[in-house]
Amino acid sequence: MSEPFLQIIDVSKRFDNVVALDKVNLKIAKSEIFSLLGSSGCGKSTLLRIIAGFERPDEGRILLEGKDITKLPPYVRPLNIMFQNYALFPHLNVTNNIQFGLKEEKISKEEINHRVNEILNLLELNGLEKRKINEISGGQQQRVALARCLVKKPKLLLLDEPLAALDKQLRVQTQFELVNLQYKLGITFIIVTHDQEEAMSLSDRMAIMKNGEILQVGNPVEIYEKPKDKYIANFIGTANIFNVLNKNNQIIIKELNYEVKNINNKENYVKCLIRPEKISVKKLENQSDNLNIGVVKEVAYLGSYTKYLIEVNGFEFYSFIQNSLVSDNLQIRRDDKVQISFNETSIYFFND
Amino acid sequence: MIKNLKKQNVWFVFTPYLWLVLFFFVPLALIFKISISVSEWGMPPYRDLFSLSENGLEINSTLGNYLFIFSDPFYIRSYLNSLSLAFTSTLLCLLIGYPIAFYVAKSKTSIRNILLIMLIIPFWSSFLLRVYAWKVLLQGSGIINSILIHIGLISEPISMLHNHYAVILGVVYTYLPFMILPLYGYLVKFDLNLIDASNDLGAKPFNTFVKVILPLSLPGIVAGSMLVFIPVVGEYIIPEMLGGSDKLYFGKIIWDEFFVNRDWPIASALAMSGIVILVFPIIIFQLMYAKYNFRNE
Amino acid sequence: MNKLFFKILTLTIGFSFLYFPILTLIAYSFNDNKRVMVWKGFSFRWYKELFHNEQILEAFYTSLKIASLSATFATVMGVMIGFSLTRISKIPARPFFIFLSSSPLVMPEIILGLSLLLFFISSNHIIGFPSSKGQLTVLISHITFSVAFVAVIIQSRLSSYDKNIEEAAQDLGTIPNMIFWKVTAPVILPAILSGWLLAFTLSLDDLVVASFTTGPGANTLPIVVFSKVRLGLSPEVNALSAIIMLIVILAAISIYLINRSNIKK
Numbered sequence: 001m002s003e004p005f006l007q008i009i010d011v012s013k014r015f016d017n018v019v020a021l022d023k024v025n026l027k028i029a030k031s032e033i034f035s036l037l038g039s040s041g042c043g044k045s046t047l048l049r050i051i052a053g054f055e056r057p058d059e060g061r062i063l064l065e066g067k068d069i070t071k072l073p074p075y076v077r078p079l080n081i082m083f084q085n086y087a088l089f090p091h092l093n094v095t096n097n098i099q100f101g102l103k104e105e106k107i108s109k110e111e112i113n114h115r116v117n118e119i120l121n122l123l124e125l126n127g128l129e130k131r132k133i134n135e136i137s138g139g140q141q142q143r144v145a146l147a148r149c150l151v152k153k154p155k156l157l158l159l160d161e162p163l164a165a166l167d168k169q170l171r172v173q174t175q176f177e178l179v180n181l182q183y184k185l186g187i188t189f190i191i192v193t194h195d196q197e198e199a200m201s202l203s204d205r206m207a208i209m210k211n212g213e214i215l216q217v218g219n220p221v222e223i224y225e226k227p228k229d230k231y232i233a234n235f236i237g238t239a240n241i242f243n244v245l246n247k248n249n250q251i252i253i254k255e256l257n258y259e260v261k262n263i264n265n266k267e268n269y270v271k272c273l274i275r276p277e278k279i280s281v282k283k284l285e286n287q288s289d290n291l292n293i294g295v296v297k298e299v300a301y302l303g304s305y306t307k308y309l310i311e312v313n314g315f316e317f318y319s320f321i322q323n324s325l326v327s328d329n330l331q332i333r334r335d336d337k338v339q340i341s342f343n344e345t346s347i348y349f350f351n352d
Numbered sequence: 353m354i355k356n357l358k359k360q361n362v363w364f365v366f367t368p369y370l371w372l373v374l375f376f377f378v379p380l381a382l383i384f385k386i387s388i389s390v391s392e393w394g395m396p397p398y399r400d401l402f403s404l405s406e407n408g409l410e411i412n413s414t415l416g417n418y419l420f421i422f423s424d425p426f427y428i429r430s431y432l433n434s435l436s437l438a439f440t441s442t443l444l445c446l447l448i449g450y451p452i453a454f455y456v457a458k459s460k461t462s463i464r465n466i467l468l469i470m471l472i473i474p475f476w477s478s479f480l481l482r483v484y485a486w487k488v489l490l491q492g493s494g495i496i497n498s499i500l501i502h503i504g505l506i507s508e509p510i511s512m513l514h515n516h517y518a519v520i521l522g523v524v525y526t527y528l529p530f531m532i533l534p535l536y537g538y539l540v541k542f543d544l545n546l547i548d549a550s551n552d553l554g555a556k557p558f559n560t561f562v563k564v565i566l567p568l569s570l571p572g573i574v575a576g577s578m579l580v581f582i583p584v585v586g587e588y589i590i591p592e593m594l595g596g597s598d599k600l601y602f603g604k605i606i607w608d609e610f611f612v613n614r615d616w617p618i619a620s621a622l623a624m625s626g627i628v629i630l631v632f633p634i635i636i637f638q639l640m641y642a643k644y645n646f647r648n649e
Numbered sequence: 650m651n652k653l654f655f656k657i658l659t660l661t662i663g664f665s666f667l668y669f670p671i672l673t674l675i676a677y678s679f680n681d682n683k684r685v686m687v688w689k690g691f692s693f694r695w696y697k698e699l700f701h702n703e704q705i706l707e708a709f710y711t712s713l714k715i716a717s718l719s720a721t722f723a724t725v726m727g728v729m730i731g732f733s734l735t736r737i738s739k740i741p742a743r744p745f746f747i748f749l750s751s752s753p754l755v756m757p758e759i760i761l762g763l764s765l766l767l768f769f770i771s772s773n774h775i776i777g778f779p780s781s782k783g784q785l786t787v788l789i790s791h792i793t794f795s796v797a798f799v800a801v802i803i804q805s806r807l808s809s810y811d812k813n814i815e816e817a818a819q820d821l822g823t824i825p826n827m828i829f830w831k832v833t834a835p836v837i838l839p840a841i842l843s844g845w846l847l848a849f850t851l852s853l854d855d856l857v858v859a860s861f862t863t864g865p866g867a868n869t870l871p872i873v874v875f876s877k878v879r880l881g882l883s884p885e886v887n888a889l890s891a892i893i894m895l896i897v898i899l900a901a902i903s904i905y906l907i908n909r910s911n912i913k914k
Contacts, residue, residue, distance in 0.1 A: 074551040076554075077552075081552050085543070148553065367726070368727070372796065375789060379767065383764045452663035456660070484878050484890070491685075603757070
């Protein structure tokens with residue numbers, strides 16, 4: 001990353017002695033889609049509100065293109081925010097909502113009309129110009145909220161749970177539209193979300209937050225494959241986490257009683273992660289005394305893949321098998337004994 | 353619902369309307385009748401509208417009472433005084449009440465509930481006694497004069513009672529809760545994100561207030577203003593207790609015409625013109641406003 | 650910080666303005682001097698005199714009686730109006746009924762009082778009813794102007810009321826005639842109570858309409874108080890104000906506490 005577009009330096013914020021943000025540092029590049037992901041109360045919304053200028057940090061600075069904007073009021077910051085509930089003005093119609101921000105700038109009437117028409121076309125809002133906000137659908141409201149921000153040509157667009165208010169079908173469609181739009185306009189997006197799938201599919205990079213701190217920053221693949229700790233591993237996707245024993249230079253996965261042989265780095269790791277899709281199971285035709293034998297406790301057929309809950313020595317974990325890969329998996333039933341296998345390169349070790 | 357109602361139940365539902373017709377509209381019709389009657393000595397102190405004499409049916413109707421009122425600047429001035437009192441005090445209540453309602457509505461829930469109770473207490477407590485409180489305060493030997501003398505602003509007690517400023521003060525004080533409560537009702541429902549959104553889109557605080565907060569609290573402003581304006585137009589108690597002879601008001605004139613001069617036709621004509629001049633525009637406005645709201649639902 | 654300062658300043662000045670006169674009055678009610686404004690010493694003298702003032706006590710009783718009766722009648726009729734306007738969807742000439750029920754809201758009390766008095770006199774003349782002016786005529790007048798206020802409160806509650814719960818009750822086996830008592834009434838009960846309370850205060854507070862329509866033996870508290878303070882000050886009225894304030898404050902605090910415990914539940 002060359003010159004960081006947005007820099008967040010040591011930002012802290014407390015509300016009535018409750019720490020909302022604790023020395024947060026972040027660098028966000030120009031034209032990337034960056035997500036702040038975390039469960040509610042993790043501080044992601046506070047960070048967004050600080051970037052937008054609605055809250056002042058107790059400590060720390062915000063730099064946009066190298067300029068300190070920490071003390072600038074929201075109405076002079078060259079960035080815009082799309083609110084979770086959209087915060088559209090109920091007393092204005094679609095056009096007046098969209099041109100609200102432009103009227104605050106010193107722009108000619110023709111220019112305003114031109115830019116409003118441009119954005120109406122871009123977001124396919126033609127025909128709704130004169131409608132009141134409560135006369136259009138939720139999806140249309142979302143696009144009006146987006147248009148209201150984009151028409152100002154912000155350097156940075158903040159999106160607070162942009163898809164949360166939409167129903168599921170519309171959400172998937174809008175996800176793609178949002179990415180396309182960003183690609184077309186090249187505006188930097190910062191998205192706040194609690195939905196890990198949404199964050200994974202939208203972002204170039206993301207930050208996982210908890211208790212006012214940033215736990216890990218990385219692209220979706222890094223975060224999924226190499227989570228820093230147990231919390232992140234569980235937060236993103238389904239995680240099978242095992243304890244690791246380190247005895248006489250032997251690395252053993254405790255619950256499976258499995259020795260990992262091909263391992264270079266013999267640091268004192270205490271835990272390891274194997275994602276469910278990397279564990280395969282196979283029905284045992286005849287009884288054998290193989291070590292890696294488990295019992296199927298639950299089966300859930302989900303169309304493209306099947307979820308199995310496997311028990312080994314009283315420990316339960318998941319295995320997801322693509323249905324297109326192995327057709328005889330369909331025969332695995334509850335209470336069947338199965339043989340478990342995984343590739344050693346799929347094991348990811350970490351310290352708690 | 354109407355399906356479930358039997359015929360007699362429908363009538364039952366309409367009893368309150370019958371009550372209002374009988375005790376509200378019939379009496380209004382009656383003062384209209386008396387207002388066009390000829391005044392005379394006796395009981396009742398006016399001549400019957402219709403009477404039978406040797407010439408047959410005689411109609412003793414006159415517009416004289418109205419002509420009398422509108423040819424006398426004394427009455428016209430009292431109407432204007434009442435209108436200007438209502439207008440001034442509504443404006444003052446709005447200017448004082450709006451920031452209070454705004455900040456109470458924007459307070460944290462725990463503090464807000466306590467402040468709300470503190471707003472309701474004066475609203476509930478006796479109107480008459482709150483006017484009386486100002487009579488006590490504004491006395492020559494009252495506490496305000498004492499304070500002013502004590503800090504050396506004045507050397508002798510000044511007469512603060514019995515003038516129209518005291519009336520305005522009393523009206524603003526007693527009617528302030530009527531303005532604040534409806535305003536609060538609208539402002540508390542106000543989505544604070546809209547203020548943030550407006551700021552974010554580049555509107556400075558003043559523009560945000562004018563373009564977003566004000567239009568969205570307009571229903572509260574209208575409701576509060578009506579609650580102040582209408583009763584103040586006919587206000588009798590406050591001018592009587594705090595006012596003086598510098599300005600006379602419509603309410604007191606009616607009272608005096610009726611109780612002191614015992615001129616029922618003139619009192620009725622005053623009341624009827626009062627309704628026409630002051631109340632009809634308000635009703636029309638309210639109906640229009642209701643229609644506007646209905647369309648926006 | 651600047652904003653917070655401005656907020657606290659506004660609220661402090663605003664609430665001082667609302668409370669300063671009332672508190673001064675209460676303070677002076679303990680003044681042991683016939684001349685209200687000259688402080689002589691702390692005493693309960695005026696409270697004692699107040700409780701021995703037959704005229705005030707009787708007026709207080711009359712006011713309570715009229716206020717509670719008027720509030721009850723006005724609430725029953727207000728509920729009926731509220732229902733007829735919100736629930737009978739095909740009510741013919743709806744605007745006309747809205748006009749009927751809301752007109753008293755915009756009528757100055759002086760005109761209301763005058764018209765009712767003239768009405769009672771004529772009616773006595775023509776049909777001999779009411780036989781004389783008194784508590785009954787004041788009661789009728791108070792019901793008349795309270796109905797509209799109660800109707801507004803009930804109407805706004807009913808318009809945000811979810812009719813599905815009535816269908817749910819029917820689905821669960823409640824017979825149609827009992828739905829009102831088992832479902833609707835309990836749900837709108839808070840609105841009914843606040844309507845009653847408003848009508849009660851309106852009646853208790855009214856001076857102008859009562860002055861017009863009252864007769865022998867029907868002096869309400871405001872009429873008696875007004876006659877005492879119209880021309881001067883009265884230490885007994887100071888004591889009365891303090892007692893009324895105490896009642897109102899206690900009522901407000903108990904309502905606050907009830908609300909809070911309801912929310913917590």
